[in-house]
Amino acid sequence: MMLKVFRFSPGMEKPRYDTFAIEPAPGKTVLAALFEAQSRYDDSLAFRYSCRGAVCGTCAMLINRVPRLACRTRLGALSAGDSDPPHSHYDLPHLTEPWDKKEEVLVEPLPNLPVIKDLIVDMDEFFTRYRSVEPVFRPGGPDPEKERLMTPEAVRELERYTTCILCAACFAACPVNGKNPRYTGPAALAKLYRFHIDPREQQGPARLRTADTPDGWWACEFHTNCRRVCPKDVPPDKAIGHARQELKDLKKKETGPGGDGA
């Protein structure tokens, strides 16, 4: 099994690709293979890691041109025939390196974010958008003495979005993020929606209006890549769809049935 890895350091004119031979072992993950390459062949190989259990969101990268967590992606599953990418096609004009799909696993940094070194990207752009939706709980009234009550159903709906680990796989898979650098992006919009539907907030439409802009809810083109690459099954496209519908309904109400009412 060969690991073909994107290499880049500041000062290089263009990236190169290195190929490392990896000992096959059942269940071996791409992250384990990267550690093997780093310790056996080249200790300058750079990639982020932390939990190795698919909960911390650190190691998202492009594996066979699909954004995934390196720690939960098994080499065996890839070489056994990594069928068509789970997402709709999107252009990655800067990534043209061919690879042998039978013998090699291709590992590259997440697109739509600047590369710092090898597989490490600068996440600032991603977290700037996260901050732009003001992701902090704003209670609808003064704190009660005990907990605010919530129905299990409300919690279930919230949990679809609170499970997001902010790994940026969706951001990297989104064709709109690729062409519109101002687009808020799926993760941040899903986060915004999570606060909007929190029954403890009672902000009315205020949260929705934070992204009621051409580069917010309305920039999405529903490629649904975000949901399909999400390692936690978060559906940002659904959040965006609901948000748009609610905003449309609001506008209808405000303008009245006549269309242009004061």
Add this chain to the structure above:
Amino acid sequence: MVVHRDQPSLHHVDVIIIGGGLTGLRAALQLSRAGRSCALLSKVHPLRSHSVAAQGGMNASLGNVPGTEGATDSWERHAYDTVKGSDYLADQNAVVRMCREAPATVIELEHMGTVWSQLEDGKIAQRPFGGAGFPRTCYAADRTGHNILHTLYEQVTAEKIPVYEEFFVTSLVTAGGRCTGCTALEIMTGTIHGFCAKATLLATGGFGRIFSRSTNAIINTGDGQALALRAGASLKDMEFVQFHPTSLLGSNILISEAARGEGGVLVNKNGERFMTRYAPRSADLAPRDVVARAIENEIAAGRGFDGGYVHLDLRHIGEERIRERLPGIRLIAMDFAGVDPVTEPIPVQPAQHYSMGGIDVGIEGQSGIPGLYAAGECACISVHGANRLGGNSLLETVVFGRLVAASIIRALPSEPVPADGPVLSAVQEMEAKVSGILGKSGGEQLFTVIDSLKETMNTKFGIFREGNSMEKGLAEISALRERAGNISISDKNRAANQALVRYLELEYMFPVAEATALGAIQRKESRGSHTRTDYPARDDDRFLFHTITRNLNGKIAVSSAPVTLGMFTPEERVY
């Protein structure tokens, strides 16, 4: 207003917080809301901290779920379970403080926006956990750490608290016997920064990764404990290392105790529910030390499966409940072992999980060095003693993140403003040291030495320990330390040099490993997680004390300190 002549790499704040997990974030909030400036330094983005991986929950005597025969829970019952679980080594004043603060802490997190799992009546749900006499563990499915960490990070972000992400702390600076700041390597650029502060709080988590088999994140290398030791502070009870009974075979990723709390059972290769033999009353919900030893015994007696594991069977719980209460566990089992717990048992084995010991601090979180504080897993305020109960570690992080920050706030007015000089010279020293490391060539392989050290800790200081074997282990650690002096790394760049970070981490791992080894060798008894095959009984007459380790003339010296008893008198632990 004080005007600082801030150089790009020299920073001035009231308080430095080292570590961006639950403790560090909660402390930062407290300090910021009190109008104190702080800098939070973390070697990873705070959301990548190991706190995020905590699955099971947080204990608090909310009493939302009635106990057997309609009994109501109380902080006293929580304290009793905690002290008994600790095998009476916990300091009872610290336990009382934590358990009294627990309900308000869970509620406070809800008020900040944490989504807890709910009962039908809308209150926060609670479930049974090992060693607890009550369904006391509040949870957010099996993603409790994730939910709380994201909440606290959201709060810290809204407060605009400066977070220095991917800053690896390289030394604590002391002047005139006080801690006056630290130096840190900005990993992505290779720049060494200096931080001057009146107080420094260590919140760096545990040291699980000095063991080859650990549930911990790869980043948990004991940095804070080593920094404190080097600065002249003491460590406490380092030999008490928790081995979690159920880690996934192979990757050793945690399979939460919640799996047993929800009804999962351990089964050996003969299909026997063996825990009833070891803990007749609590069975699978006995404390972790008891269950981990039982599994190891079963494996040693030939009743485990080939490859050294047993089964954790959840099938009878049913698909609906597994999907609802244990969705993360199901995903982990499917992703990393190819097993769906709805239809197949999960292969599990014990693995290092938690560090009960840590930086020796008093009830206010103060170390022996003025200006230096510690809280959370890196500290030993001693709420866990010889064995921690599940659900008490998340509780400790948030309770003491807040309380220790509050004690720092009280102390700040009388703390002197530190001079820049010592920090500036420490920055220069660190510059020279890094150049030295990068200048070396030939010699030992970094990763070989790391792996050997971890293997030694695992085989010689694991669940079952024995005097001669541990002495050999200690000698191996010393020999590896010698070899480590000849390590060179090939990457000579300053920026994003992960080999350099691993090298510096290894330097931290050695003293932490030695302190653990020395503590384990001198404690000639079995208590909680520390099991000596050559001294199988607890010995309160000789060993009901804390182990203290500190640097003395370049060597680690071992001494002892009394345990604070109180409401509960030591008795035999039966489950």
